[in-house]
Amino acid sequence: MRCTAACPILILASVAFGNEDTYLTAVDVFEKVAPSVVFVTSSNRHGRATGSGYVWDETGHVVTNYHVIEGATKVTVTVATPVYDANGDHTLKRDEYESEVVGTDSANDCAVLRVHGPSNTFLPIEKGRFHGIKIGEPVYAVGNPFGLDHSMSAGIVSGLKREMKSRLNRPIFDVIQTDAHINPGNSGGALVDGHGKIIGMTTATLSTTNSSAGVGFVVPLPKITRSVQSILVSGAVTRAGLGIEVMPSVLSPDSNIGTGVLVLQVDEDSTAYKAGLRGSNDLKDGVPVGDIILRIDDIVIHRDVDLYDALKEYDVGDTVKITVKKYGSSEFVVLEYTLVSI
Numbered sequence: 389m390r391c392t393a394a395c396p397i398l399i400l401a402s403v404a405f406g407n408e409d410t411y412l413t414a415v416d417v418f419e420k421v422a423p424s425v426v427f428v429t430s431s432n433r434h435g436r437a438t439g440s441g442y443v444w445d446e447t448g449h450v451v452t453n454y455h456v457i458e459g460a461t462k463v464t465v466t467v468a469t470p471v472y473d474a475n476g477d478h479t480l481k482r483d484e485y486e487s488e489v490v491g492t493d494s495a496n497d498c499a500v501l502r503v504h505g506p507s508n509t510f511l512p513i514e515k516g517r518f519h520g521i522k523i524g525e526p527v528y529a530v531g532n533p534f535g536l537d538h539s540m541s542a543g544i545v546s547g548l549k550r551e552m553k554s555r556l557n558r559p560i561f562d563v564i565q566t567d568a569h570i571n572p573g574n575s576g577g578a579l580v581d582g583h584g585k586i587i588g589m590t591t592a593t594l595s596t597t598n599s600s601a602g603v604g605f606v607v608p609l610p611k612i613t614r615s616v617q618s619i620l621v622s623g624a625v626t627r628a629g630l631g632i633e634v635m636p637s638v639l640s641p642d643s644n645i646g647t648g649v650l651v652l653q654v655d656e657d658s659t660a661y662k663a664g665l666r667g668s669n670d671l672k673d674g675v676p677v678g679d680i681i682l683r684i685d686d687i688v689i690h691r692d693v694d695l696y697d698a699l700k701e702y703d704v705g706d707t708v709k710i711t712v713k714k715y716g717s718s719e720f721v722v723l724e725y726t727l728v729s730i
Contacts (some may be wrong), residue, residue, distance in 0.1 A: 454541060
């Protein structure tokens, strides 16, 4: 299957879960969330693209998808501020501001912008739950599909613990699936629950037509929060890794790999190649074959999620022992490897 990112340039405090009778109406959800959702325009030498984002804090930090601003030489953000009349009704006043990229985390398709606008301009989105999200509960996607600013679509949580590829070709786990429409331009927008609190960032749609087919993917709030907090502290998100591409475990049953993770690609000038790892350069019965990683130190690797979980315990520069079943051999070898920044 192929995830088509929902953007034209491509195809967390925990709280208790409320009862259904405490859900806001759709109208109330939109009025609550809309002032916190922004319109992101990125420009580079190839042209101009638009996406969505949302206000993270009162100091003007905005969160969006990395692929919305990837390669941009200029990024502007349009903020909608409520303006009330004498009857208490309001409209949204739209102001465009220049912004700068504070930092990115391509592994979670996340970017943080700093918008240069007046301090009273920014209304942070209310953070929702880390846990307790249930299949079937109502959700709303708020963003700018096809450049139509501040649009909202309604749906439900239709799946949990999905997996999609990041811009680094490494999997993002625990992704939320929704049938709320996510179209080009929705990337970087907010998926909110029935209380109008954000639970994730709309990122991609599974479709063959470059528009919503009712299968949208949302990076969950816990991952976004960790990325944003790291970026705000240090300007970047640093992870220790091997610097290689491995086969997603969802494909492994078709490859008869069994336990372990198949190495797909290793650049010849990389540390991994010098340590002795090799990518898949051959096919057997139509599927890739090559080196298979079985352990990181004493941690047994059954599938790709085990590999990424194991590497989370290490820092860049740490040395690990990788147990590998080399292609064409029945013997195991142990390679020493110094972890790199990915």
